[in-house]
Amino acid sequence: MSRLPKFVRLTVEPAIAVVFLVLWIVAEVGRAHPAGFWVALALYAVAIGISRALPAVALGIIVGVPLLQVAGVLSPPESTTWPTYEAAVVVAFVVGLTATARIRWAAIGAIVVQAVLVGVAMVYRGDWLSWIGARGTGVGVSEPDPSAAALSLVLTGAVLGLVAWTAGFALHVNARRRLDQELIAQAEAELAVADVELRGVKERSEIAQEVHDVLAHSLAVVIAVADGSRFLRNARPETSGEHTDAALREIADTARSALTDLRGLLEALHDDSSRPQPALSDLSSLVARVTAAGMRVSIDHFGDPRPLTTAQELSVYRIVQESLTNALKHGGGHPVAAVSFAWQGEGLALTVVSDPGGDAGAVPVPTDAAPRTFGIQGMKDRAHLAGGWLTADRDDDGAFIVTAFIPTRAVADASVSAAAGAGAGAGVGAGADAGDTAAEDAA
Known part of the structure; x- marks a missing residue:
């Protein structure tokens, strides 16, 4: 639905993934991190890169990484590395924009599950409370509730993911509406062209029919009179002169009438109201012409x-x-x-x-x-x-x-x-x- 070339559309997400990976590598260079961080970072970059081509796999990655962190398979997030979870926001936007309807609606559940897992991983597997200075604040200060902190993180993550998904879906709907309007406009244009062509065919058929009616009769009379005069000259030479004159007059009258009708037909192409049409009262002239033809x-x-x-x-x-x-x-x-x-x-x-x-x-x-x-x-x-x-x-x-x-x-x-x-x-x-x-x- 995008106006961008297909090659450009297919390279946008991989380019974003490369930028995401490079920026994190530059930001964390010189710092000691467990191998689990680099694995998670690479998986998130892959999820962004394939979010258009393989949206279901991308959703599985953004849910699977915090799940593995909660299960202890991957190292938990650290005070400087937890923002890698923002990759889920990018994936949610792309899925809302480009995925099929079934995967797009399933993404809402994946976003909520991912937010829950991130909240649990950051509070219970990581050390979120100490990162924000909520621990060790002094004697007499109550210990913060981890459940409340986890719930806050879950709500924040879910809202961010759903807002990104909604923005992508809104763009999808707008692009779809624009495409439908373009298709409707194209169909209307094609129908208009077809209507013009059909009218042209109809008009040509009517003109051909009218020309046939005008000329076929007149030419048939001319041919019959000419042949009759020629046969009479061979059969009765002594009377051929008188009959030839009459035949020539009849041919001239018929041709003149055909020329008048044809001229009126051509004039009618510019003004239909200007051409007189034959009526029942003209049948006597018609019969006279064919009678003269024999x-x-x-x-x-x-x-x-x-x-x-x-x-x-x-x-x-x-x-x-x-x-x-x-x-x-x-x-x-x-x-x-x-x-x-x-x-x-x-x-x-x-x-x-x-x-x-x-x-x-x-x-x-x-x-x-x-x-x-x-x-x-x-x-x-x-x-x-x-x-x-x-x-x-x-x-x-x-x-x-x-x-x-x-x-x-x-x-x-x-x-x-x-x-x-x-x-x-x-x-x-x-x-x-x-x-x-x-x-x-x-x-």
Whole structure:
């Protein structure tokens, strides 16, 4: 959790241990001490050095040294050497700061036990009372109570150890909180970046879909008219001039319309409100263009039309446009399409049936020829966004049928999602998914 490099963090405690050992050696040089003092000093230096890497062993050393002194294995503390017990304060701080939760909480008990053992060792094994001048103060002066002196030392040692432990633990909590805040800030930043990227992907997909809807239809009409004029010139040269002029006018009008739509789409990238969107009233122009390209189109209306939202009208227009475009591309030399609007129940039931007209030249597009199809899936997406549903499949006679349901404005405003779910449940059967492959082939 520290901002220091790992190498530096791992060398802090060993460095402190070396300083602790060297200072004590310098301070006690020239004085005669039993071997037990040097052993205890070395053990305390080791405890400080390993307090981060091996906290349990370090705690065992600071408890074990006074225990061995009380048991008589090591020589008791002396008047100038008892401050070596301060090594326990350093170990308590490091354990509170860096140890795992289980060892950190166990350290509280070790600190208390160490304080008790130090108090006993200094009063009963050492000569603490004489060091502080509490003995031999004169006749008539009562002898100090060793138990009270030991208790005082125990309390002092426990308080010092627990204060050091608390300071280390407080720093640990603060570092942990800071780390959590950094992680949260990093996660929020990553989520913000992901949100921007997702919005970008969504916008690119919408732009690609809109460009497909605008250009695919116009180019299909241009190609059909151009091919028809070329075939007519070869078949009936005497009438080719008049028909060529009409074909060129139709190509120019279609290209001009596509250019206007494309320019509006590009302008909409800067201002969505500035671009007029196609509506149901524009379907007559759409039908006129595909009719001029050689397709026979019939439109039937059933029931009384009810209002749709602007977005729903755009969806209906694009669905009809894409259906007629597919029929024009894959309908052979004599494509035929029938469009029906049935205003029944709670919305518009739209059906577009395209028939190749018995032309053997109608060749479906292989699935692998268009790895990313905007046609069929785009129509489904538009229907779902309008609160409805759409299916597309071939029947047994080879005709391609697009069926869609768009709820009326009142239903859509009340609950678009509920209408979409209800429409999908009513209109999408088990065979709809099975027909997706064939539908994509026809796109």
